[in-house]
Amino acid sequence: GNSVTQMEGPVTLSEEAFLTINCTYTATGYPSLFWYVQYPGEGLQLLLKATKADDKGSNKGFEATYRKETTSFHLEKGSVQVSDSAVYFCAPNFGNEKLTFGTGTRLTIIP
Amino acid sequence: DAGVTQSPTHLIKTRGQQVTLRCSPKSGHDTVSWYQQALGQGPQFIFQYYEEEERQRGNFPDRFSGHQFPNYSSELNVNALLLGDSALYLCASSFLAIYNSPLHFGNGTRLTVT
Numbered sequence: 001g002n003s004v005t006q007m008e009g010p011v012t013l014s015e016e017a018f019l020t021i022n023c024t025y026t027a028t029g030y031p032s033l034f035w036y037v038q039y040p041g042e043g044l045q046l047l048l049k050a051t052k053a054d055d056k057g058s059n060k061g062f063e064a065t066y067r068k069e070t071t072s073f074h075l076e077k078g079s080v081q082v083s084d085s086a087v088y089f090c091a092p093n094f095g096n097e098k099l100t101f102g103t104g105t106r107l108t109i110i111p
Numbered sequence: 112d113a114g115v116t117q118s119p120t121h122l123i124k125t126r127g128q129q130v131t132l133r134c135s136p137k138s139g140h141d142t143v144s145w146y147q148q149a150l151g152q153g154p155q156f157i158f159q160y161y162e163e164e165e166r167q168r169g170n171f172p173d174r175f176s177g178h179q180f181p182n183y184s185s186e187l188n189v190n191a192l193l194l195g196d197s198a199l200y201l202c203a204s205s206f207l208a209i210y211n212s213p214l215h216f217g218n219g220t221r222l223t224v225t
Contacts, residue, residue: 006153032211043115043201043216044154051211089153097207098144098167099214101153 002027002094006102009087013080013109021075021105023064023090031092033057033066033073034099038087047075047088082109113138115217117202123223124192132187132220136204142166143185144214145177146201154201160185161207189222197224 007022025031032051036044048057053068062077073090087106091099116135124130136143142161146154156169160179179185183204189196199221203214 034213036216041218043218044203044214045216046213049211049213091153093211098156098159098169099154101146101155103153104151 002031002092002100004090004092004100004102006090007105009104010106010108013107015082015109015111016079017109019075019077019080019084019107021088021090021107022072023074023102024070024072025090025092026071027092027094029095030068031094033064034091034093035062035064035073035075036089036091036101038089038104040086044089080107080109082111085109115202115204115215117200117217117220119220120218121221121223123225125225126192126194128192129188129190130192130222132189132200132202132222134185134187134202134204134217136183136185136202137215140204140206140215141183142205142207142212143179143183144203144205145185145187146203147171148199148201148219150198157187192224194224197222 004025034049035047037047048059050057050066056065087104090102144159145157148154158168163179174190176188199219201219202217205212
């Protein structure tokens with residue numbers, strides 16, 4: 001069946017550190033892949049997306065590449081800021097127009 | 112341009128009661144989806160409405176029902192509340208005709224069942 005596995009948190013980093021949050025999926029087809037972010041007290045916001053293999057989504061310094069061979073969509077940022085502190089969700093769309101969310105990774109950046 | 116708005120922001124109900132949550136989609140959007148987010152978990156899909164019909168449904172009991180109005184706004188109703196229904200309920204809107212149209216989420220309604 002279709003499923004998503006996301007790196008467990010919480011993750012705590014110092015400002016300007018490099019960030020990776022792992023996300024892998026299992027699918028019978030080729031899903032579209034999304035990362036959403038949830039800031040404290042708010043709903044979810046789309047961070048970036050990729051709809052086919054080798055596509056790279058990017059936004060606000062974050063990047064993720066659709067890797068079909070490893071069924072992965074890892075989120076990366078070269079230099080994190082305190083304002084990046086939030087919960088990050090990997091969310092494939094397995095072709096039925098609804099998102100399947102991972103469990104979320106809570107990121108805390110300390111100055 | 113207003114985004115997705117949900118009301119109320121917080122709600123406290125007693126076990127066995129019924130609750131109605133409301134959502135107004137982003138301007139120009141015609142599809143509304145509802146998600147339940149338990150504490151510390153990712154959102155779980157409840158159902159999706161388009162043209163006032165339920166298009167698809169997640170693994171939730173019939174106690175969860177919904178409605179979409181001609182102006183695309185939507186309601187989520189939950190009957191016979193259980194303690195386990197305590198969660199953040201998120202509404203998301205999109206435009207169905209656009210492939211992979213991103214979901215735009217509201218800030219949610221925090222439901223506490225005591």
